[in-house]
Amino acid sequence: MTKASHENQSAGTTVIDDAAVAAPVTGADTPSGERVRRGFWGRWGMTEQRVYVAISVIGFLTVWEVASQLGWIRPLFFSSPTAVFAAAIREITGPNFWNNLRVSMLAFSIGFSLAIALSIPLGLMFGWFRRLGHFFDPWLRFFYATPRITYIPLLVLWFGLGLESKIALVFAGPFITILVGTLEGVRTVPTTYLDVARSYGAKQFQFFKSVLLPTTVPFILAATRLAVGIGIVAIVLGEMYASQAGIGHMLMQAAHNLQADRVLFAVLLLTILGVGLSKILLAIENRVADWKPQT
Amino acid sequence: MQPVLKADSIGMEYVHPRTGRSVLAIEDFSVEIEPQQFVTIVGPSGCGKSTFLKIANGLLKPTSGTISIHGEDVQSTRGSRGTVFQDASLLPWYTVLRNAAYGLECQGVGRKEAEERALPVLELVGLSGFEHAHPHELSGGMRQRVNVARALAIDPEILLMDEPFASLDAQTREFMQSELLGIWSKSSKTVLFVTHQIDEAVYLSDRVLVMSARPGRLIADITIDIPRPRSLRVKREARFVELVGQVWDLLHGPATGDLESTGAGHVG
Numbered sequence: 001m002t003k004a005s006h007e008n009q010s011a012g013t014t015v016i017d018d019a020a021v022a023a024p025v026t027g028a029d030t031p032s033g034e035r036v037r038r039g040f041w042g043r044w045g046m047t048e049q050r051v052y053v054a055i056s057v058i059g060f061l062t063v064w065e066v067a068s069q070l071g072w073i074r075p076l077f078f079s080s081p082t083a084v085f086a087a088a089i090r091e092i093t094g095p096n097f098w099n100n101l102r103v104s105m106l107a108f109s110i111g112f113s114l115a116i117a118l119s120i121p122l123g124l125m126f127g128w129f130r131r132l133g134h135f136f137d138p139w140l141r142f143f144y145a146t147p148r149i150t151y152i153p154l155l156v157l158w159f160g161l162g163l164e165s166k167i168a169l170v171f172a173g174p175f176i177t178i179l180v181g182t183l184e185g186v187r188t189v190p191t192t193y194l195d196v197a198r199s200y201g202a203k204q205f206q207f208f209k210s211v212l213l214p215t216t217v218p219f220i221l222a223a224t225r226l227a228v229g230i231g232i233v234a235i236v237l238g239e240m241y242a243s244q245a246g247i248g249h250m251l252m253q254a255a256h257n258l259q260a261d262r263v264l265f266a267v268l269l270l271t272i273l274g275v276g277l278s279k280i281l282l283a284i285e286n287r288v289a290d291w292k293p294q295t
Numbered sequence: 296m297q298p299v300l301k302a303d304s305i306g307m308e309y310v311h312p313r314t315g316r317s318v319l320a321i322e323d324f325s326v327e328i329e330p331q332q333f334v335t336i337v338g339p340s341g342c343g344k345s346t347f348l349k350i351a352n353g354l355l356k357p358t359s360g361t362i363s364i365h366g367e368d369v370q371s372t373r374g375s376r377g378t379v380f381q382d383a384s385l386l387p388w389y390t391v392l393r394n395a396a397y398g399l400e401c402q403g404v405g406r407k408e409a410e411e412r413a414l415p416v417l418e419l420v421g422l423s424g425f426e427h428a429h430p431h432e433l434s435g436g437m438r439q440r441v442n443v444a445r446a447l448a449i450d451p452e453i454l455l456m457d458e459p460f461a462s463l464d465a466q467t468r469e470f471m472q473s474e475l476l477g478i479w480s481k482s483s484k485t486v487l488f489v490t491h492q493i494d495e496a497v498y499l500s501d502r503v504l505v506m507s508a509r510p511g512r513l514i515a516d517i518t519i520d521i522p523r524p525r526s527l528r529v530k531r532e533a534r535f536v537e538l539v540g541q542v543w544d545l546l547h548g549p550a551t552g553d554l555e556s557t558g559a560g561h562v563g
Binding site: 190192193195196197198199200201202203206210211214289291292293 | 349352353354373376377378380381383384386387388389397398400401402403429431432449
């Protein structure tokens with residue numbers, strides 16, 4: 001038990017270090033308006049919010065570990081933080097992990113890139129040419145509403161168990177999500193801007209560049225951020241049901257072998273992946289929209 | 296003298312797409328505006344005055360009649376008129392300078408040259424030092440100055456102004472009115488201004504065109520003989536009050552002790 005809480009303590013310290021690097025103490029309010037704590041915590045750059053986040057995370061991990069060690073919960077089902085950590089080390093140093101990761105990432109990046117490359121131009125077109133939009137509207141609604149998991153049998157039938165069916169599955173959800181987001185973005189362009197551009201004699205391209213793109217890009221980025229999660233779900237689902245490799249495959253294997261720690265490691269890995277990608281997109285969003293009022 | 300803007304019996308009829316019922320927004324509206332005149336159209340909400348401005352701008356095609364600027368049909372020409380829109384027509388992602396240059400850019404002038412030409416106009420409207428601010432960082436009055444600058448920058452034959460001060464508070468609004476007169480006298484442009492505020496119309500204009508409620512018809516063309524330059528003090532002079540009253544009577548019928556209305560300054 002003592003050993004476990006020591007490990008948690010050290011994990012907690014790392015969090016504080018990160019926070020200190022991320023937001024050096026300025027002695028004033030942080031950009032979010034959060035008060036910087038003075039005294040001991042302040043020296044670590046801790047805002048009130050960060051202190052509570054740290055307490056929450058460390059507290060939860062401690063309770064989980066203790067409960068597991070004392071036998072309050074069954075380690076077989078619920079594992080424990082240290083067991084998950086150990087499983088992570090085992091997995092990463094094991095023979096299949098990097099191949100699994102590579103297989104998953106390959107399918108994800110190809111499928112997702114294709115989705116982005118096709119959905120944005122189509123979304124702009126459907127939004128801009130109203131009749132074209134009306135024509136495709138029923139199909140967009142249909143595919144937006146269909147649960148993507150139901151495509152799996154068909155996609156396997158068409159593309160087999162290999163990479164292709166996974167790419168197709170990762171493509172489907174993000175494609176329709178980003179397309180619809182882009183389309184909505186175009187449709188929200190205020191008519192005033194259209195009047196302004198027209199009254200000054202703007203050509204189509206000028207209007208596209210100065211009005212359409214700036215109003216639509218935030219919608220596209222927000223939809224893309226949403227699509228990241230959908231794409232990750234798709235890749236895992238695809239690999240769980242029809243694959244011989246990949247993180248989803250590993251997850252399923254672990255579940256079959258009742259390795260809760262390994263399952264949780266996979267969950268953690270996928271979460272970090274999703275959060276990381278969203279953070280990158282959020283950073284791009286903030287960069288693109290740096291003209292916006294700071295809140 | 297040849298008029299800058301000539302509208303000949305303009306009519307505008309909207310047909311409701313489903314019911315097929317038609318609404319007559321403007322009926323037989325004719326007007327000529329001389330160079331460097333400041334002309335204001337005043338009328339109740341929904342009388343078609345903004346619609347007329349859109350027609351003059353070429354954004355709408357009238358269902359009957361013709362309208363031309365310096366003898367050229369407005370539908371076939373661009374760039375001869377600069378439009379000052381209501382608030383929130385500036386592009387929020389552009390700086391003040393880029394916004395002021397936007398009209399020029401739309402006309403195909405390169406960005407660099409457009410911004411160079413917009414600079415002195417920003418100075419004229421009193422916005423030197425704010426070139427690199429974004430619209431949301433400005434007050435409503437300052438935003439409308441940018442709007443005016445954008446229209447002036449293209450050096451138009453005529454300025455079309457569609458209730459540009461509607462969203463400003465009363466004090467800023469009065470201040471902007473006198474500022475506009477200053478800018479107008481310096482730039483010596485022809486102006487067609489639309490408002491529903493009678494005192495604004497009388498204060499700014501050489502001529503006030505009074506429009507009736509729908510269908511919008513021209514019911515009076517009043518020459519404002521108050522000498523220029525006009526300070527805001529003019530608004531308390533007898534002649535000013537008299538002219539405002541005259542327009543008010545035209546819009547409401549002669550005063551009969553009707554206390555529902557808020558007074559001379561404002562028409563619902």
